[in-house]
Structures are given as C-alpha cells and as structure tokens.
Amino acid sequence: MALTTIGLLGLLAGPANAAHGVVVRTDRGPVEGAVTGEVRTFQGIPFAAPPVGALRWRPPRPAAPWRDPLDATKPKAICAQLPGLGPGASEAEDCLYLNVTTPKRVHRPLPVMVWFHGGAFTSGAASQYDPVRLVTQGDVIVVTVAYRLGPLGYLATPGLTAEAGNQSGNYGLQDQIAGLRWVQSNAAAFGGNPGNVTIFGESAGAASACDMIVSPLTTGLFHRAIGQSFSCAGDTLTSEVAHGSGTQFAAKLGCADTACLRGKPVKDLLAAWPGGAPVVGGRELPSQPPDAIRQDKFQHVPLLWGSNLDEARLFVGLFYDGVGKPVTAAQYEQITRDRFGPVADQVLAKYPVGDHSSPSVALATWQTDTPSEFLSTCGHLNSYKSFTARPFAVPVYAYQFTDRTAPAIVDWPGFDEGAAHAFELNYTWRQFFGKPMTPSQESLSRTMVRYWTTFAHTGNPNARGLPEWRRYSSDSDVQELGLAAVAPKNPAIESNCAFWAGLRP
Template structure:
C-alpha cells in the first residue's frame, strides 16, 4: 500500500497527506569492544559510548554526489587520518517534504550510522535498515536502533540514499560518464555501496560480514525486493526482511479507486521512466538533447525539486543496468539472490490513506463514495459480489470498509502470492501479520474520525525509536510485544530462523497453507492464523 495510493498525482500537500581518545587500533576496536574510536577503511571515527551501546553517526560511505557527481554512480570517499567526529548524523538527502518524514536539505548526504552493544563480541549479526518514504523521502537518521542492537545483540546500520529525482532520474543523456550502469537507479546503487562498506568494515565494529540482513518497511521493503533481484547485490547480504511491501505487490488505486496503470511508489519499466525523465527535463528548462545533462547539473537542487512530482521517480528495470529485469518477474522465474526471507503486512494498513486525507481537510469517505471506489476498482460486473463480501453494515464506517477491502486485495493477496513463490522455490520463508488494534498514532498528525487500528507504519515504532512517533509511549503489553518482535527480527538475522528461547513458536511458511504469525499484544495475541482465509486471498485470486 502507498500513502499516496488514493491521491494519484495531486498537489504536494495532497500527496503528503497520504503518506515522518586514542585510536582504536587495539583489540577493543578490532573486536567491537567499548572503544569510542574505530578504524574504518577510509579513516578513524570517534563515536559516543553509553552504558549500554556505542553509536557512530554520519560516517561517509561514498563521496558527496554533487557537481559532476550528481546522477553518477557512488564514488569512493577521500580518506582521512585524524579521528572524524561521528557523534552527529550526516545531513538528510535533498527531498520534497512528505510528512510524516522530515525534510532533506543537502546533496552531500551519503552517510550511514552504526549502533552496537557497548561491549560487542566479535562476529555479531549485522542488520542494515533501508528506510521508507516512497523513494521520495526519508532518511536513516529518523530511526534510532539502540534498543534493537542491545536487546538483540546485533550491529545495526542505518543509511541515507538518494531519493526522488536526484536518486532515480532516468535519461539517456545520463547513461554514460560516471554512471557505471544506465541511469535511473542511483539510489539503489547507493544502497549497494553501503552494503559493500559493511562488507569492508563490519569486523571493526564487532560485526560479521558473512551474516548481513537487509530489512526495510514500505519503500524500504520494496528496496529489499529490488536487491533480491539485483545481480550486483549478490553476496552482499544473507537474509532479507520486507515489511509492508510484499514483493509481488503491483497495484495501487487512484483517488477514485481505479487501479493506476503507472502505480506510484513502485519500480517502473525503462521506457516509462525515460518518458517521465524527458518530461521532467523539459519542465526544468533543459530540453535540448545535446546539453540536457550539463543543464540539469547546473540547476540548484531546490529548483529541480520544485519541478519533481511525488512518488514517480522510483527504481527502473529493463534494458540492462542495475535491474535488467522486472523484479517481480525475476522472483517468479527464480532469478533472485536466494536467502531466507521474513515478510509481513499490517492488518489495517489502508486506514492510513483516508486518515491522512482527513488530516489535510478532505471530508470523510461516504457510503456512496465507498460504492463508487469499489465499482471503479473491480468493474461493474463484479461490484455487487465484492460489496456483498465487504458490506458497509459490517464495518459501520466507509473508510473501515474500504481499508479492509483494499488491504485484502492489494496487500494480503500479494503477501500470499510472494510466500507461495518463495516456498515453491524452497527458500526458507516466514510470514507475519502485525495486528495491534491500538497502536499509537503519529506524533505530528491529528487522529481521523475513525479508529486507526494497525495502520500502515504502525509496526516501525515497535522496533525503533523514530522521529515521526516522537513522544509516543507503548503500554506495558505493547512493550512486551515490541520486545518479542525485536527478538524475532534479531534471531532471524542471527540464524535465518526467527524462533528462539522464550519466543512463541513461529511456523515456517508452507506452500500448502497460508499461515502467518499474528503479532498483537495481550494473552494469545501472538499465534499462527489462517492469514489467507481471513483476508480472502482465494476470493481475490479468483477475481483476477
């Protein structure tokens, strides 16, 4: 589900609505001890050490992509010799404002952050977080992973990568020079550059470069799917977790409920991406083919962003390059990096869309509007059948009925399909459903007129402290769920199996059953359920 899924290509405000000492050369630094200075392959960094964890912020993993390096593949950093201050995060990548995510102000933004337990033994699992934001917004600094690192005994790396038009512009004029591949996937190349940094430097922080998990939510989850399909990512990670974006998800509704032929926030074919790139260049005043690259590189970043649409500059596939094939087709054909996968969605994910619409002044969805959306989504031949399956009387509020229908059709069914593909290929797979009906709402957005339930994004605050949930507090029962989720995620990172001592049993996915582990607080809240049956996966499969 996209936060923009029911806004289409509206104004910026509307699009936003639907989506927040001494050098460490001795054994302590080499083996992840409590030293505040660690040697990286480019130079030493001095971080901060607390009673429980060490934190190293704002470490450059690639040169600043500015000037001639704008729309270039990531280049090596210039080494340094004196300890570099690593107590403050690097700047966020330049980006359009897209609440709840914070704004970005700089093209000099290719930085990462490393958090470890205070006294980490050598060989800890490494978990690399790929942030959400629809490939348009977000940063690695919006998540603070200290609790995950300490409780789970892992090294957590959060990264910035180029987003929006600066990360995913596709133009033939940018296909040469310092672009190692074709244009359109510089943000994906940034992610791979960060993973190569992890391979070179994990041991210095107490991590194991042979045990790296990539994980992400929303577009971060789709980034995980992209890296599974990317030949250049082979060997850079060994487990994968995709949250709220199963890899076969490929449909996003427009404001009227009809499915967008060019879905926002998803990877797109090269021909479509190039057409959009040329339209952008023309809008920016750089229409001459022989000067377009130089013209665009001469423009200030804020001027480029002013001409960029939301959620349309996304990873590009086909025609060679970083993604030679559609990632969905690569998954179906088995041409993927074969690693254990953990995946899941939120029970009430699509409530986020209507909630953000209300927050920005749109009237609540009406009964008539609900029926119209359903008709536009499934067509007049099927509307009665679908409305009978999701009668408004059952839910009471049109937005709740629409959320149930859209979550089932556009998220739950793709999760089942993705699970089936992975398990048929004998890839170890574990599926979950996050289902806390009382998850705290965003800190910077008013509550809508209906219960938000286990909405899109809600699960992130159970793994991290985040800027867009700042000040929110989990109840004791929710905190126990959070502890259990951290246990599952980090155990999976350690062994490829989330099960471990003190954790309720999580059955491995089976192609013969559509079971998932429900994650909810309270007695019996964590248990296997018939996910496919409860979300009408068979009904929606028969509709296609």
C-alpha cells in the same frame, strides 16, 4: 487535526550525556563515536563521495580518505526532500552517510543488521531510527544507510541512460548497494561479522530489499532479509515508463539535456518531481522482481517478511479524513466502481459499506486486501508462495502485525487508524512518539525484537521462551503479532484472497 508525523522522531542529535573518545578505524580513515548507556554510536560516516556537481546522477564514488579521527557523534544532513511525513525539508545533496550502533562491549563477531528506511522513495532518513532496542536486547550491530531520494535518486531519461551505458533511475539503489559494500569492508572493525549480514527495511525500504534480493550485483553482500509492508509480487517501473516520465520532468524544467538538469537548483527539482521508483532493465535490475524469482534469478537467503492488518488506513487517512474530508457512502461506491469497472458490483457485495465503521474504513479494507496493491495482504501471500515454490524454495517466515491499539504514527480524531502502515515500527525501534506503550505492548515489542534479532543470528526467528513461529508452507503458517495472540493464523480468510483470485474483469 491532531497530526504527529514521522518527522518528529527526535533522533537527529546524539544524547547530551554521551561520552566521546571511542575510535574505530575504517578503510577510509578513523572515526570517533560516543558511548551512551549500553551502546556505542558512530553517526555520519561517509560511505561514498558527495554526489554533487558533475556527480549528480552518477553512481556513487568512493569517499575521499582522511587521516585525523572524524567526529562521528552527530548525524549529517538528510537527503534532499520536501516537507511532509518525512523528517523535514532538505536541499542537501551531500548526504551519503551511514550510522553504526553496537553494544558497549563486543566479545565476539556479531550479526550486522543493515536498515533501509521507508518514505515512498521521496522522504525519510537513516538518522530517524534509534536501534537501541535491537542492539541491547538482541546483541547485534545495526547500520542505518542513507540513499538519494526523489529526482536525485530515481530520475531516468534517455540522455542519462545513454551517458551511463546503463539504465538510469537507480541511483538510490546504487547507494544502497554501496552501503552494503561498505559493511563488507568495515563491519569487522566495529565487532561485526561480514559473513552474517541481514538487510531489513519497511515500505520503500522493503521494496528496496526486494530489489536487492533479485539484483545480480548483491551476491555475497547479505545473508538474510527482512521486509516490512511491501510485497515482492509486483513489478517496478519499466524503462519506457520511467523515460517518459523523466522526459516530461525535464521539459517542465525547460531542459533538453543533462547539462541543463545538472545546473538546476535542488529546490526546483523537488518541486517538479512527479514521483518515481527503481527502474528495471539495467545492471542493477535486469528483469522484473517477480520474473526473477520465478526464474530462480535471486539471492537464496532466508526471509522474514510481513504486513500490517490495516495497511491502507494510513493512506485513506492522509488523503481523506486527515484533510477533513472523510469518504462518504456515495464516494465509496464511486471509487470502487472507478477502480473495478464491470466487476465492481461483486466487490461492493463482498465489502458492503454498512459492514464497516465508516466508508473510509470500508475503502481501506478492500485496498488492504486486493492483491493488485503492493502493500496488500493477498499480495504478500502471493509473494511468499513465489519464494517457497519448488525447486528454488528458500525459508520464509511470514507475519501479520495486528495490534489495532498501536501508538499512532499519524492520529486523526474520529478516524480509526487501526494497525496501519508503519505502525509496527515502534515495536522494533526505540518508540518514536505518541502515547507510551502499555505493558502488553512492551511485551509484544520484546517478542518482536527477539524474533527479528534471532533471525539475524541464525536465519530462523525461533528461540527458547518465544512462541513457535512455523516456517511458511501454506497461508495458515502466518504468525500473528498482536496483543491477543502471537500464534499462527490464516490471513487469506479474512482478506478474501480466494474471492480476489477468482475475480475476473
């Protein structure tokens, strides 16, 4: 198996030829960064106190002030996580740091783009992402923010909820909001405009952006939002589900109270964690995101949002082809019947295995289409409709990334990954890894960077020299981002959204 993982991004140390001596004073103390080429970088800036010891499973506290310039030329430890598709294993709890990249010369207050990484709320790192393309081509400042992951970021138990007087399980979301507050206090010192902040994220980072859009605690902290490959149309965890899972987690560790849990080594917590996500019901998320949007309880900011043509191929590859067990025709039928029960025949008739290059691709196709999946095409279209419904409509610019020849983040011989989940990341960040881009792909990358950064400047991705991007008012207003076309398309047709809308169990 040829496997190139997201953990091989190679961005965990500053360039050897970086010039030191660039000092900026933050509200907690001065930081010394570096100049490399046309950018200034400041890495490993603490935006909160280390959430260790008694601060484990508590909201982030302010970082202690310092007097002498802090060395900000290298990133700090990544938040605790298991090895896998992330940047590597870590047991670090002291991880609440962010990174700032600016143009070498800033002549006016610039838009600030604040990035929240993906990784299913269990993996990833702010320091994985090198924003040199965005900064130099788009004349913006980029801040990448770390947040607690896995059990340290999303554990909810009745005991922790009672202790806090607020719904537990949202420590990672609290960290993200603390990062936005840091930006408001410090953006100007780096040449940024705190009145023009765009949040953006991919996968779990886009899910986090959905949560920040509907959180009453983020008012005034950002002014635009970009989401890549996660729909705001689905519910997050309820208190009951999260408490039940958290109670089982504690029992697995032999703990009956929070004191016992706080005494457990990080490695034991990671090994026992079943997975989790932000939890609805507290101050951060009083109601489910789709309900909040329908009830006009969300931040009215312009949105640039989209998904990839073959989202689910990444996960089918991970669970089947990537472990040497491609889906068979019989398995495909059984999985479909298990998933859809009495209406499975309709799905199998709509997605016959013979119409696809393999049973694995057939499975990934309906998984990408069906609106019950967070990453699905039809789910994204439903989300756009919610945000543009009158009388609470906000500007939405929707896209679908369609380059099926994109450099593969994960490459399995014999499996066609296509335009899978996360494969668009190479087009906005410095290329992570994989084969070098072709001239056509480099051209698409420049177009996407200009769309993203123009949107950060103005709330509208359109600019002179770019193909027109229509504001979303119907499914035919989705901008295709591909090698064959950068133009409007209607993904609802090829994803059979009318079929899915009419499917009844």
